[in-house]
Amino acid sequence: MEVEQNVEQAGIFKKSFSVNLLLRTIFHSINWVLFCVVGVWGVVMCFTIEQEKMTDPLLRDLKYLAVFFLTNWNFAFQTLFLLLSLVHDVLEWLDKQDCRLAARLRYWRDVVFSGLVVPFTLFVSSMFWCVYAVDRELVFPRAYDDVVPWWFNHCVHTNISVVVLIETLLQARRRPRDFKTEIIAVTVVDVAYAIVYYAIYFFTHRWLYKVFGVMTWWQVCLYQLVIWGSSYLFYFLQFPINRVIHGDVEETDNAATGQVTEQMINGTKEMNEDKTDTDAKISSLSKNPWSLKYRSNGSKIENSHL
Numbered sequence: 001m002e003v004e005q006n007v008e009q010a011g012i013f014k015k016s017f018s019v020n021l022l023l024r025t026i027f028h029s030i031n032w033v034l035f036c037v038v039g040v041w042g043v044v045m046c047f048t049i050e051q052e053k054m055t056d057p058l059l060r061d062l063k064y065l066a067v068f069f070l071t072n073w074n075f076a077f078q079t080l081f082l083l084l085s086l087v088h089d090v091l092e093w094l095d096k097q098d099c100r101l102a103a104r105l106r107y108w109r110d111v112v113f114s115g116l117v118v119p120f121t122l123f124v125s126s127m128f129w130c131v132y133a134v135d136r137e138l139v140f141p142r143a144y145d146d147v148v149p150w151w152f153n154h155c156v157h158t159n160i161s162v163v164v165l166i167e168t169l170l171q172a173r174r175r176p177r178d179f180k181t182e183i184i185a186v187t188v189v190d191v192a193y194a195i196v197y198y199a200i201y202f203f204t205h206r207w208l209y210k211v212f213g214v215m216t217w218w219q220v221c222l223y224q225l226v227i228w229g230s231s232y233l234f235y236f237l238q239f240p241i242n243r244v245i246h247g248d249v250e251e252t253d254n255a256a257t258g259q260v261t262e263q264m265i266n267g268t269k270e271m272n273e274d275k276t277d278t279d280a281k282i283s284s285l286s287k288n289p290w291s292l293k294y295r296s297n298g299s300k301i302e303n304s305h306l
Contacts, residue, residue, distance in 0.1 A: 073189070
């Protein structure tokens with residue numbers, strides 16, 4: 001009865017695992033294709049802005065400075081994450097999730113998601129729409145409407161948060177995969193991006209975002225602290241939220257656990273073999289003296305009778 005119950009539970013677990021894998025594969029496939037299409041469309045859009053529209057400095061900046069927008073950096077992070085996730089999903093379907101390649105993909109997939117995608121996606125979406133609600137000219141001027149369609153704006157500023165939300169529901173990440181690496185990733189992007197838009201201002205005397213242009217320098221410094229602080233805040237918040245959704249249980253990496261278990265088994269086996277050899281040697285050494293002792297005692301007894 002107990003064996004049948006265990007088999008039934010294993011079947012239920014395998015079924016739920018397959019359903020989750022199916023949902024993740026569909027989700028990652030659709031969004032990766034979507035992100036690739038949107039990314040290519042955005043590149044073509046920037047390079048094909050009509051020459052007569054280039055008289056507008058806003059559109060000129062959009063064409064030549066688009067690569068420096070944090071929105072596009074974050075979009076690249078998400079595209080990379082979706083690719084890593086999709087490849088790992090394929091390996092799971094092939095039952096290769098415990099191989100070394102899958103372990104490496106799983107590591108970088110989780111590091112990219114937790115250290116780059118989550119903090120900067122939530123920052124980009126929240127900051128963009130908050131400023132947009134106050135004054136859209138400060139973050140997405142109406143001049144952009146001539147070249148940037150509404151759906152593209154939502155793909156790079158709204159859908160990115162939907163991706164994070166659904167991924168959080170489908171995949172448990174209760175704790176950092178590599179806390180040190182993820183914190184370094186957040187810090188590097190924060191500092192690098194600050195260097196980029198301050199350098200653009202000092203060399204061109206124009207802010208990459210108009211919202212900085214309406215601030216005094218002390219307000220810019222305060223806003224900079226808000227930018228950095230929010231990215232770290234979003235990073236640390238994701239894990240307790242994930243534990244609320246998926247439960248607070250210990251996570252183990254099957255590939256790593258398998259390697260450690262194998263090493264422990266091999267080590268135990270070697271120790272047992274060494275112990276057996278040692279016992280055999282001790283037994284052989286102790287056997288001869290006792291036999292000689294009994295033999296000498298026997299000789300004494302025989303001589304006494306004589």
